[in-house]
Amino acid sequence: MTAIRAAVLRAPGRPPAIEQVELAAPRDSEIVVRIEAAGVCHSDYHYMTGDLTAPLPLVLGHEGAGIVEELGPRASGRIRVGDRVALLWRPRCGVCEACVSGNPVLCELGKVQAATGGLPDGTSRLSLPVDSGGAADGTALHHLMGVSCFAEKVVVNENAAVVVPDGVPPEVAAISACAVITGVGAVLNVVEFAAGRPLLVIGAGGVGLSAVMGAALTGAHPVIVVDVDDRKLELARELGAAIAINGRETDATAAVLAATGGRGVDWAIEAIGRPATLRQALDCTAAGGAVVAVGLGSADTEFAVPLNQLVQRQKRVIGSLYGSSNPPIDLPRIFQLYLAGRLPIDRLLGERLPLDEVAAAYEHLVSGAVGRGILVP
Structure with missing residues (x-):
């Protein structure tokens, strides 16, 4: 277990709080990513208000980018330690009807993540300390959309990561993978x-x-x-x-x-x-x-x-x-268009705040902040 700080949502209507969280080691084809930037997206706010529901308590954040620090024992080698990656909030099993028909954003593992609050295998790598006053047993904590990047580090399936080329800043990589x-x-x-x-x-x-x-x-x-x-x-x-x-x-x-x-x-x-x-x-x-x-x-x-x-x-x-996209194909195209000056993504960037100010970031979002806010763990 690794101790990290993360933004935890315990109940709708309550602001998220930065808490000490335990992150388990990656399994099979999973990776550990140290978060460099996370976008402040309205979708997280829907979960904060209860407009959308997910298993609670959970770690918020689904629009992020960072550096790979560790690989699981069965990682494919496609992603290496030291790579900068952007995180995807839709899983891709590669074998269900949606994936093989070219519509991977409707991968059937999306339902698994939504129902369990876990990674694509339905289990979590996050836990609350026993004395934290969380769930009944003091340990249950869930992922949001298989990402939960309002945290210092995350464990994600390697299929939820796309390598970011040199020249693309982490803030640009983060918002490119969602907004x-x-x-x-x-x-x-x-x-x-x-x-x-x-x-x-x-x-x-x-x-x-x-x-x-x-x-x-x-x-x-x-x-x-x-x-x-x-x-x-x-x-x-x-x-x-x-x-x-x-x-x-x-x-x-x-x-x-x-x-x-x-x-x-x-x-x-x-x-x-x-x-x-x-x-x-x-x-x-x-x-x-x-x-x-x-x-x-x-x-x-x-x-x-x-x-x-x-x-x-x-x-x-x-x-x-x-975006009805195929992210492993479309996201690299977006990065290349950015590098070529055809998509001025950096113009979308708004205020940058430390992770501790996650609640303030969403107050600014709701009050009409211009541009995409960025949290920096």
Whole structure:
């Protein structure tokens, strides 16, 4: 066992606290990673509030990067000690129907991790000290999405790690493995024939701004962004948006339709996860167009779809998890595009805080912080 410090969530509605945690040695094809940077993602906040549920208590964090310090006894050799890696929050068994059909983000091991709060084998490498006042036996502690990177070190399956090339900073690597691959991936993997066609992004957080970068990369035009924060809209312009609309100050649907000559956009990416903004995206979409939903809401959130828009105007609503990506292939592509200057991912980076200020980082996120916050253990 190795003693580490980590952000532990004991119950919904209570802020996470930095506690002393015990980390077991890696088994089989697992690796130990010393965390260099972890992104402050809204998904963790859903677990903090209880909008999404997971076995508790758990160590938070699913968007991280670090340096490999130890290999399990059956590691493949693909990853070596000293490698810098980005961590993936979707497992990849390689043999289930989703994996072999080219849709590994729906790997069946995702259900195992969600139900058990463990790694892909369903067991945990984390424990609370016996006198910590945790679970009934004083030892049970769970992983979040198989990662739990709001910690000094993690144990993950080697399939949950992608080697980061030289020249990519750890902060960029961390957010690339969640926010960036989700937003850019939604454009590269779901949107079709974007060049020269109008594309709308609703929500200018980390994922929405990543979608803007992806849209600019593919030549969509005009790229239109809707948000309620002028600071985020200004950053969206810097990243490639041609039109930025403050939905608090104007009728965003009318403004989008006016910007497209009344036609609407061919593609709309909703990066918030609210029924009202999903409906807004659909209303902004042209006949034959599509809404790509990438934002998460609470587990019971429902979205009412106007049937006649689907039928008479042949509109579509498409869900996209993790950018509908194949991370071992798509994430290295994203790193190369960053190194080539085609994806200015570093422009997404917001404030940097020590791990001890995890609660403050989420207060800033909820109050509208611009850019992706980074925790540095």
